[in-house]
Amino acid sequence: MARSAGTMKSLVYIIRDDYNHPKEVIDPVMARVFDEEQWEVVLTDRTRDLIETESAVDLVMFFTNGRPAGETNMTPDEQRQIVRKVKGGMGIMFIHAGLVLIEPDSPFYVELNSGRFVEHSPHHVEVTNNPAASFKHPITEGVEAFMAIDEHYYCQVDTTRTDVILFSTSQHVTAAGGWAHRADAGKVVALTPGHNPEALGHPQMIQLMKNGADWAVRQS
Template identity: 60%
Template structure:
């Protein structure tokens, strides 16, 4: 039986025309039922079983209010019950330091980024072994380099990213209740998001995040 993933994407800076073609490479249609939307609230309003939510944006379209702490807590409850979640690139934005999404769920949040697209080297951390890193040797791509605050006491650091300015967190993962959480920073450009290594990284993360809650 296919797994169900809600992919939250499409805003002014991260349009679906850039994201959707790469998403089609990540999820095999024989294994996944892919629901594409620009609203995180669609997950909260859905009564169906959802195996994975993948956030490429904050999921708050123009005209809607920010996701409240109460709504974040409702989302976290679904994760604790076994839903996996991936925060990719702009999905890390608008997470405040005192918010449930940072303190109880993702352990990472966006602080800033490079002013231009720059070469970013994304590599696994030495001597770190994790299913998400299977087959990942690292890749370099022109990208918008994200700088994130990550609570390293509550997550497992997997990868680092380096540009001419700084070395920063690239990918991390941990469990929350029965659910699994993944954060990763690359993916603003087609060159980065569509890099074969990035596709494998997202596939590995999606499979790991749903590895124990689907039969």
């Protein structure tokens, strides 16, 4: 499913747009992350578009839970359909609010170790994001520590089943800011920064997302 150098474009579904995380903030940043010569981009506010498509999707990015007004949350069976796509080779990335509404007994958490939002800082604060110093990872290659005024997310993640690649520190706490691992033939990436234009559009955050997307679709 993943592309090789010189082959056809990779297909990415980007699930975004809700009241607190509007497409007007996210879409311009995505245009900087995904080179149109290498990627075919589908922008949607519905997770069920991913479930219903017959296209071979290489990567999905969750910026929200993909439940527009009038729709219910994904059922466990619908999550399992996405889990099967990931285990079959599709990459999956969770960015900031994409980690919301993932329950501790959900297939995303139990089977993919997606991580899950627990709480965030009471207001926007200075958050410094540092790549993990203990080892090198392709997602943090070329990425330097960066600070942004952001909504600091605190997430539950099983660190015994993933590589923590980023730590985020504010006046409140130091927490895992990014993690990545394999899930059978697929790959899972999560990054907690990115609530507002300053944080999501920071050059280092853009590099993290570029690297994460490339790593998630690379077979080697």
